[in-house]
Amino acid sequence: MSTPTLTPDAIRNKYSSEIATGESFMTHGVSKRSALDYLETPEGKIYLNHVRNASPNAKLETVFDRAVEQITSGLELPHMEVASDPLVKLTRLNGEISPYSAYLTKESEINEALASGRSLHDYFGLPAKSEAARYRLDEIRPLAPTEVFISHVAPTTELGGLITRSGGGEQYLVPNRKLFTSPVHLRDIDNTLNVAAELESGSLSSNLIRGASALGTAAVAYDATTTASRAADLREHGNRVGAESEIMHLISARWVAPSWVRKCWVRQASSPGRSTCWRQAWVVRLAACTHARP
């Protein structure tokens, strides 16, 4: 699947001020009228309470307006769930980690984004100022089970439509970050699975690729993507051996694979004709093998 690339330098230079402030960034989600109706429901009242508790000194108009702003970022009205699992915040590498932002997601959704072959900035409808070739992923955990509000990211535009993002990713709105731990850095990741593409195209050794055929059941996208990111870090610093070591570590750790996984993987590895998916998502295909049990 094609995916919008990063905003070209020519546009960045021409509209540097507008991009820096995000002043033209617009979400095209649920209507304000729908959001107001939602805020009059029992769930909506809980949402407002959370926003108010997040900023107890803010005026009620501010609390109300912020709630509307957050809710209308979704393609549809959110549904409430009680969360006890961690959430993650995606931030451009070297960017400042916001302790206030209500826009989070699950790590599994990051993996879904990568598996889709789309860029993270398109999948999550990020403004140009937040997009990057690499991101850092930080985790927050609820201090106790608490309500989160789930919707899908609405399409976004910027600079009057010069920049468009599809959105569609699942977002977890956290209107009161005080109910969660401070962010803890998990890892850095690429904007797409291009690291995997490099592996497939031979940037890393053929032995390594062959070794990958032995990846086992537990080699889910999470592990493989993490490893690919670490490998990319190492290669960026000229440590090719270290990069391969990262991959081999994953492979050796997952050596014990059921035969049906190995067969599936070998089948994938010997089908270069299906190049697009193969290049973009080998780790995810491997994960798919683990779920393809007859």
Add this chain to the structure above:
Amino acid sequence: MAQTINPVKLKAAAEHLEWVLQQYPESEEVQSLHCALATLIEDAKAKRLSDPIASNHIPGAYNFGEGVYAPYQNPSVDDAYTKFRIEMRGGLNEQEKRIIARMAASASDAKP
């Protein structure tokens, strides 16, 4: 009922917002917001605006939702920005007033 701008209230909101933004000369985020809003603020102060503008068309909406201005509380950038946005869209409509009134009532109920 269609919302209409009250030029006097909008002018007051614009002047207050401008003053608040000027209190943070060292903040790149706040000064970026000031630059982005400068034209609107000037037009509002001069009472040149008559047609309401939806809040999501006013610069800074994304940052506001992200809580970027939350650290600037004394004076509050968020409160001044919100007041300006509300006046730019022609004030609160009846449903908005009802929701905010309910919040106020529940806040006073919660006090001992």
